[in-house]
Amino acid sequence: MIGHDPILRVLGMRDTFLVAVRAALAAIAGLALLANGPGVQRATSARPPAGKAGSPHPNIVLLLTDDQTLESLRVMPETQRLIGDEGTTFTNAFVSYPLCCPSRSTLLTGQYAHNHGVRGNNPPHGGVGALDARETLPVWLQRAGYYTAHVGKYLNGYGQVVPPAVPPGWSRWLALVDPTTYSYFDYTLSDDGHLVHYGHDEADYQTDVLAAAAEQVIRGRAGRGPFYLSVAPVAPHLENSDASGKGTAPRPAPRHAGRFADEPLPAKASFDEADVSDKPGSVRRLPRLNADVQADVLRTYRAQLASLLAVDEMVARLVDALAETGELDRTLFVFTSDNGFFHGEHRIRDGKFLPYEESIRVPLLIRGPGFSAGAVADQLVANIDLAPTLLAAAGAAAGRLLDGLPLQQPAADPRAGRERTLLLEGLEGNRATYTGVRTERWVWIEYDDGARELYDLEQDPLQLRSRHAGKAFKGVREDLAAKLAQLRHCAGASCR
Numbered sequence: 001m002i003g004h005d006p007i008l009r010v011l012g013m014r015d016t017f018l019v020a021v022r023a024a025l026a027a028i029a030g031l032a033l034l035a036n037g038p039g040v041q042r043a044t045s046a047r048p049p050a051g052k053a054g055s056p057h058p059n060i061v062l063l064l065t066d067d068q069t070l071e072s073l074r075v076m077p078e079t080q081r082l083i084g085d086e087g088t089t090f091t092n093a094f095v096s097y098p099l100c101c102p103s104r105s106t107l108l109t110g111q112y113a114h115n116h117g118v119r120g121n122n123p124p125h126g127g128v129g130a131l132d133a134r135e136t137l138p139v140w141l142q143r144a145g146y147y148t149a150h151v152g153k154y155l156n157g158y159g160q161v162v163p164p165a166v167p168p169g170w171s172r173w174l175a176l177v178d179p180t181t182y183s184y185f186d187y188t189l190s191d192d193g194h195l196v197h198y199g200h201d202e203a204d205y206q207t208d209v210l211a212a213a214a215e216q217v218i219r220g221r222a223g224r225g226p227f228y229l230s231v232a233p234v235a236p237h238l239e240n241s242d243a244s245g246k247g248t249a250p251r252p253a254p255r256h257a258g259r260f261a262d263e264p265l266p267a268k269a270s271f272d273e274a275d276v277s278d279k280p281g282s283v284r285r286l287p288r289l290n291a292d293v294q295a296d297v298l299r300t301y302r303a304q305l306a307s308l309l310a311v312d313e314m315v316a317r318l319v320d321a322l323a324e325t326g327e328l329d330r331t332l333f334v335f336t337s338d339n340g341f342f343h344g345e346h347r348i349r350d351g352k353f354l355p356y357e358e359s360i361r362v363p364l365l366i367r368g369p370g371f372s373a374g375a376v377a378d379q380l381v382a383n384i385d386l387a388p389t390l391l392a393a394a395g396a397a398a399g400r401l402l403d404g405l406p407l408q409q410p411a412a413d414p415r416a417g418r419e420r421t422l423l424l425e426g427l428e429g430n431r432a433t434y435t436g437v438r439t440e441r442w443v444w445i446e447y448d449d450g451a452r453e454l455y456d457l458e459q460d461p462l463q464l465r466s467r468h469a470g471k472a473f474k475g476v477r478e479d480l481a482a483k484l485a486q487l488r489h490c491a492g493a494s495c496r
Helices: 013-036 071-075 077-084 100-109 137-143 206-221 291-324 383-394 408-412 471-487
Strands: 059-065 088-090 147-152 172-176 188-191 194-197 227-232 331-337 364-367 375-377 422-426 434-438 442-447 452-456
Touching: 059 291, 059 383, 071 077, 071 291, 077 291, 077 331, 077 364, 088 408, 100 137, 100 383, 137 147, 137 227, 137 383, 147 206, 172 206, 206 227, 206 291, 291 331, 331 383, 375 408, 383 408, 434 471, 442 471, 452 471
Parallel strands: 059 227, 059 331, 088 375, 147 172, 147 227
Antiparallel strands: 088 364, 172 188, 188 194, 331 364, 422 434, 434 442, 442 452
């Protein structure tokens, strides 16, 4: 085992001093921005900074998995029990852009991709270098007096496209460094800007190391004022384990190996879909899934489920730490994913990006102040709402126009948000680019090559038959196209 001491150490005087200096500089910069900067939107009414013990503002723990489907939440009993049963479950939660870097940038900004500017995973218009990190969620929370810590994956290209330094707004930084991010063993972390390498012993399993580091933050900060802890395990993302970077099934923790060896794929008529003539060309050109491909899809599915067991244990570990330090009742705990994943639906063997339900729909559970235990909210919500939700809880101000809404309202009022329309974006893809809208009943997609899709999710939840050419749906098409025209270039209130 290599380099564990820097991760598991108790924060010493050096770290405390650096944190204080960073917070002071951030506060000064924040005052200047609020006085002079354009486009500043206050998430709540002005309140005093929340930097002291006894503050009315809660701690925040955000746990973000990578490529997790809503369906897979069933194998995480501790997460369901400790977060879902003790908080609010959002059954219709989506990501506006189902791809890692744009989605995570939306979480950090509260904005659709066309506003935050991260259009893909790679340069020049995507990846870590495309995001202006000077105005993001941790910066805003730090200005409000929060101690901010990040543990796990950051944005694509971190450590390659940009040096593995600490981005603005973070008091404590422990981030995975590319190209090792997607290696569950033999990876590198940036520990406040210093590189620490891990090997291939059982104790080096990435999810477990991140869990220990996140627990250390909770125990080190308990009773010292509100903190924001962002935890981003890579699971259940595919693993890059060879020189070509080709994705392979993720390795679960050794203790969980073989746990789902007999698990079948969910039975769905959309798997290896027989007739894709109604789909855009990028899907029509896909071949049927032969026996070898189907076996590979099944192996990946089983491995991804097994990889989530360590994340489930991580959730329990963090909740236990919060309870033991007396912080649980004043902590907002959010569990979600950056996007979903395909397992052979519509002939798509793996990946995400395309705007089908398996790709855009994600788990979302929130426990803590403002979110009732055992509640279920079925309104449409999206990752554009996460930053506004956390800012509202923290009494903090945003330095950007926010496209989303705080989720405290739909959690408290079943009538709130019933007529909402969400924007879907796929702005830079290898197969297709598109924009679209998702309502409670309909999905309408306009591809840049002229293709269209329209699904009635009430009658066709598996999206087997697009109605974009049906004469009977002309009025629906026109209505949804008009909604899309309004949202495609929206900003701030016009997105809502």
